[in-house]
Amino acid sequence: MLPTVLAAWLLSLTVASAPAPTPTASGALSEGKPRVRATLVSDVTQVEPGGTFRLGVQLQMARGWYVYWRNPGEAGLATEVVWDVPRVTVGPLSWPAPEVHRSPDGSITSYGYGGEVVLFASARAQPDVKAPLTVVATTELLVCEVQCIPARLELTRVLGVGPRQGDAAGSAALDASAHRVPRPPATAGLRVTVRRTTSFVPGQPFEGELTVERTDGSPEPLVRADAFVPERLPGILTVLAIPDGNGRLRLWGKATPDPSTTPPRIAGVVALASGGAVEVSAPFELPPGLAPHSAATQPPRPERTPGLPWMLLLAFLGGVLLNAMPCVFPVLALKAYGFARTVHADNGSVRAHALAYTGGILASLLALAGAVLALRAAGHAVGWGFQFQEPLFVAVLCGVVLLFALNLLGVFELTPPSHGTESLVAAVDHTHGPLRSVGEGVLAVVLATPCSAPLLGTAVGFAFAASAPVVLAVFAAVGLGLAAPFCALVLVPGLRTRLPRPGAWMERGKQLLGFALLGTGVWLVGILGSLAGVDGMVRLLAFLVVVALAAWSWGAWRRSPVLVGGLVLVLVAGWGTLRFTTAPAAMAGREAWSDEAVARILAQGRPVLVDFTADWCLSCKFNERTVLAAEQVQSALARTRTQLLVADWTRRDPAIARRLAAHGRAGVPMYLVYSPARPDQPEVLPELLTLDTVVSALERAVAAPGELGLSSPPR
């Protein structure tokens, strides 16, 4: 018997069954109207002793009101039916696939039924079943719209006993409901597999995959939104499934802080695009041979995984395009200048230069790939250009750029001392030995990394989520692409003759390029400033003065002791000055990105443009200044009520790295336009923005029609 408190509570809020036992009852009064009506249905009017039949409770909800599934979700109360049928064994309740319901702000998810539902069970009469057979079904439920009202409905129906006599209306209602009950996968010709891809640690996030395929191996398309409705799962606090359109759901979730006594399982209902649903219940295990990685640091794999050859091609083309990006351009000009000098020499020398340059590029890119792999193995989230998040790296690079510039300006030479009688051409030759070409290759790579070119983002993003050999292959392809224009000059003889002939202009040209490199240095100092503040900038500039002093002394005296002394001086100065403390990010005036911010603004029905950027990313800054800040874009933002969010990756940020990885990228820039109509499918804009792309993407985001799966709430 229920405690009196509960009984009073229920009585005060519900109209229980009418005084005389009836198969139908209404309850849950609100504003004087019942919000739910229940009817006891059966597929027979007369039960055969020893025979089987079905019993069900048909629930009809008022418009906009709904009752709950066996897992109510984040709020609510499961509907419960208790049977009392003498000398009849009633089986467990069958539940049609539930609808997903969300609170108006989207933060609370629950599972249930609006409109009408029949919860039913199969029953077996004992041979000694007595006539008349009185069936009592007590249904306890919570029915909600905005308000929630509990109800307890007691239904009674009398059935005859004797030769089986069907109830046509009851059978039809039960059959219709049985149709909506999720099937075991095998009877639907499907195979469902569940696997974990990470470790499963109490209190920690985990990831996994749920795959639905036909027994012939082809993928089964799933309903895009809310394809998976989970049961309450011991040890699992939350689990979220995102379909990738190919019958696979990526599972993200969090384990409860308290360890579970049972091994984790995934169970629930998967809705199929072809209609209907299948049930899932499987151990949530790590397949043998797959090493667990922590879900917190491992970026998720890109959703689409195209073939490696295609990615290598993209990487190569991306490398070629890198040559035209602003960060590589000074080095490119330098190299072009060097070529102008050497192309008119014999073929062998040109070939040596091209090979040395390519070698320098390849070696440094492979070194970079090695560093990426090492960091990844150590559990760090890294991406393209990650090294610019390290102040010491920026400082040392700045020193190298300064040395190159001073060399070009003629402050010092790397060659053995000359004796003053050398011709200008010979002097230029000396500064362009093959070793120099190697150095230029290295510098081109180092300076290229903060830039991302079109196509490159896709390829590198692919590589970062792939195995070690693939990382090396993709980086090598980028390198070959970067070196390609110069190799083309070597391989296509006609091109070379078009370059200007060397002459006295070259010395001036060389010095001019020195200034261009100093400009690159200014940019690097700026990056360091954003990483380590004014104090860091002053320290770097002091260090650069010492570097310049050492270079100048070598240029002036050209003796080994001077060189050694200079090196010692630079090392000591570096030790003394290059200690940076990274300052916290200042985001004044711009709204910072977070998944929550995106969700919040989308829930207001406004589109969102996310700018994934970093201070050291020249492509990003170029896009921001020339496109995002432009009046057309600004007015389009205002017109479409789009919120611009800035995800600043100047410093390491695992949340940003994960979001980049989710779109198959490993670096910035990345631009996402979220439409409130398709919030789980942001449009990814190209790396090089134009006014047109941005404005038309914003307009599409406003105009986009809604696309929905089975999740329309009972409203």
Place this chain on the structure above:
Amino acid sequence: MTLLRSAVLCATLLLSAPALAAEVGQPAPAFDLKDEVGVSHALDQYRGKIVILEWTNPECPFVQRHYGGKTMQRTLASFAGKKVVWLAVDSTSHNTPAKSKAWKAEQGFPYPVLQDQSGEVGQAYGAKTTPHMFIIDEKGVLRYAGGIDDDPRGRSATPTNYVEKAVNALVTGKAVSPSTSDPYGCSVKYGKSS
């Protein structure tokens, strides 16, 4: 319009769920809210005490059942002599301080009802239901999140009171177990854009 709204809501979950708000074992989100008579309560000012947050809504039958059975009042009374602060929080977008005042007078409970009509604090804690209970230890770390007890249907004569269990574990220096449970009740009635 309904379709559009539903689509937004779907994705809101997709985007927001992986980053859970308050986490057991982590510092509890700070707040500074006025109660039904306009007095400010900041989490910081209760450092050194165990703070119990109870998400509440006088309109919700589950809350009414627990108040009718004096669950909250009795639970608080069992902590007499311990440094425990009980704060009710109402994130219902359409409720008012006057409503809280009337409810408090009717039920005769001693603790304040913090007014969070914007839903900001509710969302920061990830409060889903009324009632939904959160327990913060003396150092400001969240130690329990979940239901008041293990009896959603109010059917058990001797339900396990998780809040009592958690607070008693904290004062005796033991680990809180369970530290989470499935909260039950009405959904928190947040406004559309909180």
